[in-house]
Amino acid sequence: MHAATSGRGARSSDHTTAATAGHQVACRRMSTSWTDQVLRGFGQAATRYESLAVLQRSVAQRLAGLCARSPIPQGLWVDLGSGTGLLADALEARHPGQPVLRIDGSAEMLKLHPKKAVTALVDLNNGLPEWSADPMLLASSFTLHWLPAPHEVLRRWFDCLGPDGWLALTVPVAGSFPQWRMAAEIAQVPCTALRFPEAHALIQELPATAVQHQVILKLSQRADHPIRLLKPISAIGAGSTPAPSLNPAAWRRLCRAWPKPSEKDTVTLTWHVLLLLLKR
Known part of the structure; x- marks a missing residue:
């Protein structure tokens, strides 16, 4: 969720009605404490993020x-919600001489970028900053789901591209964590996992001709105990959720109910991640 003052990205597109704009304002007001909580979590985890964010x-x-x-x-290439720079570093390594502007809402994360990197502290809840040139690439990985109304944000990002500009995105989507949700249902405890956006809702307001690549990756992590799957999520700062925390007894019931393949001594947590490439 990561940085800026109002500008090009904050303008309403032709597809945004006055009612929707009013709803966006209300959502921003209600989510102020949530935004602060998320940014604070990532800031506190900044120094250990890269060593633990294996899937990211x-x-x-x-x-x-x-x-x-x-x-x-x-x-102009921009990494939106760059964190410690995993995506920006990978893009620059594959495109020598093409710098990537890294923007994020966590000052602690930005401090860990290489000294030569160009960074900007920007809260993406407030829209994109005004640039002197239209971006030719807006890239973002594991950021969009932290923002209110992700489908509306994605449309505004797309509208900010210059002619023939591209938007490259990964975001976890609904369908993730089926094992966690099943265990919560069996144990009769609330599932405190963050609710991810529906993939179809993200894409439905975009021009069909814009979609150059679209796939949902199903990525599974394994461990010998459910807590070993869930702790790394919190350890990298991604454990923030609006749901109330479970008490220790509820956590024990959840772990006992976690589905476990009979032929293996491991448990699994599966992510559904939308990988999307758009061209304007």
């Missing part, structure tokens, strides 16, 4: 590889 690194590398195989023009 893998997905960023995959997105950067897809961009390298696409005819994205040179110009």
Whole structure:
């Protein structure tokens, strides 16, 4: 969720009604404390993020590889919600001489970027900053789901692109964590996992001709105990959720109910991640 003053990205598009704009304002007001909580969590986890964000690194590398195989023009390239720079680093490594502007709402995260990197502290809840040139690439990995009304944000990002500009995105979507949700139902405790956006809702307001690549990756992590799957999420700062915390007894019931393949001594947590490439 990561940085800026109002500008080009804050303007309403032709597809945004006055009612929707009013709803967006209300959502921003209600989510102020939530936004602060998320940014605070990532800031506190900044120094350990890269060593623990194994799945996020893998997905960023995959997105950067897809961009390298696409005819994205040179110009202004921006990583939205760059964190410690996993995606920006991967893009620059595949495109020597093409810098990537890294923007994020966490000052602690930005401090960990290479000294030569160009960074900007921007809260993406407030829209995108005004740039002197239209971006030719807006890239973002594991950021969009932290913002209110992700489908509306994605449309505004797309509308900010210059002619022939590209938007490259990964975001976890609904369908993620089926094992967690099943365990919560069996244990009769609330599922405190963050609710992710529906993939179809993200895409439905975009021009069909804009979609150059679209796939939902199903990525599974394994461990010998459910807590070993869930702790890394909190450890990298991604454990913020509007849901009330479970007490220790509820956590024990949840872990006992976690589905476990009979033939293996491991448990699984599966992410559904939308990988999307758009061209304006």
